[in-house]
Amino acid sequence: xxxxxxxxxxxxxxxxxxxxxxxxxxxxxxxxxxxxxxxxxxxxxxxxxxxxxxxxxxxxxxxxxxxxxxxxxxxxxxxxxxxxxxxxxxxxxxxxxxxxxxxxxxxxxxxxxxxxxxxxxxxxxxxxxxxxxxxxxxxxxxxxxxxxxxxxxxxxxxxxxxxxxxxxxxxxxxxxxxxxxxxxxxxxxxxxxxxxxxxxxxxxxxx
Ligand code: ZN
Numbered sequence: 001x002x003x004x005x006x007x008x009x010x011x012x013x014x015x016x017x018x019x020x021x022x023x024x025x026x027x028x029x030x031x032x033x034x035x036x037x038x039x040x041x042x043x044x045x046x047x048x049x050x051x052x053x054x055x056x057x058x059x060x061x062x063x064x065x066x067x068x069x070x071x072x073x074x075x076x077x078x079x080x081x082x083x084x085x086x087x088x089x090x091x092x093x094x095x096x097x098x099x100x101x102x103x104x105x106x107x108x109x110x111x112x113x114x115x116x117x118x119x120x121x122x123x124x125x126x127x128x129x130x131x132x133x134x135x136x137x138x139x140x141x142x143x144x145x146x147x148x149x150x151x152x153x154x155x156x157x158x159x160x161x162x163x164x165x166x167x168x169x170x171x172x173x174x175x176x177x178x179x180x181x182x183x184x185x186x187x188x189x190x191x192x193x194x195x196x197x198x199x200x201x202x203x204x205x206x207x
Contacts, residue, residue: 002016002018002029002033002141002143004033005141012112013108013109013110013111013112013113013114013115014109014114014115014140014141015105015106015109015115015117015135015138015139015140015141016033016114016115016116016117016139016140016141016142016143017094017117017118017119017132017135017136017138017139017141017142017143018030018116018117018118018119018143018145019118019119019120019121019132019136019142019143019144019145020120020121020144020145020146020147020157021120021121021122021146021147021156021157021158021159021179021180022120022147022159022177022179023147023156023177023178023179024145024146024147024156024179025145025147026118026119026120026145027092027118029118029143029145030090030092030116030118031068033090033116034046034068034088034090034116035068037087037088037114042087042088043085043086043087043088044086044087044088044089044090045071045082045083045086045088045089045090046068046069046070046071046089046090046091046092047070047071047072047073047078047079047082047083047089047090047091047092048070048071048072048073048091048092048093049072049073049074049093049096049097050072050073050074051096068090070090070092075097075098075100076097076098076099076100076101076103076104077100077104079091079101079104079108080104080107080108083108083113084111086113087113087114088113088114088115088116089105089108089113089114089115089116090116090117090118091105091115091116091117091118091119092118092119093118093119093120094117094118094119094130094131094132094135095119095120095121095123095129095130095131095132096119096130097130097131098131099130099131101130101131101135102131102134102135102138105117105135105138106138109140117135117139119132119135120132120159121133121136121144122157122158122159123159124159124160124161124177125189126158126185126186126189147179148179149179149180149181149184150178150179150180151178151180151181151184151188152181152183152184154181154183154184155181156179156180156181157181157182158179158180158181158182158185159177159178159179159180160177160178160179160180160184160185160188161176161177162176162177162178163176164192
């Protein structure tokens, strides 16, 4: 479990990133950290991308229905405007935000905020997702969570898409994706139409 660093009154901010595959418990971990801050009467603002409307417009809802109120925003720059002066800024589904997000998080941390980001590190092809690679690099504290592979029971680091489609942003809950380990993910990709990802990360269709 992530143990927060020592708090002080110096108001020096930092960035925490929680990443992993689908069903690895990212949102639950984000909610756990944020709820503790709310209990301590810290000023907390929570954001998610407006494009993610799977469950609820105003709440971060994880797969087990644990919920916390949040704001849906269209652009990363909206966060900077709305979170000015708060103690703790939570950001869920960070992979869906635009490329300004790393800059926004850096600025908030410089201004003294504790910034906690949750997001998928890999897309359905196993490639880096959105701004997550930059955010992982920026993070002062990084937590990589694992799901359990539904095929073999090993630790899962990949989100395997069960339906075909080439949209990176296709959203999914249980049934559309399943967590898989590296071995079972690549075995599945070999069997599907999306048969091969070369070392440069380019998708090649089976001939
Ligand atoms: Zn497996």
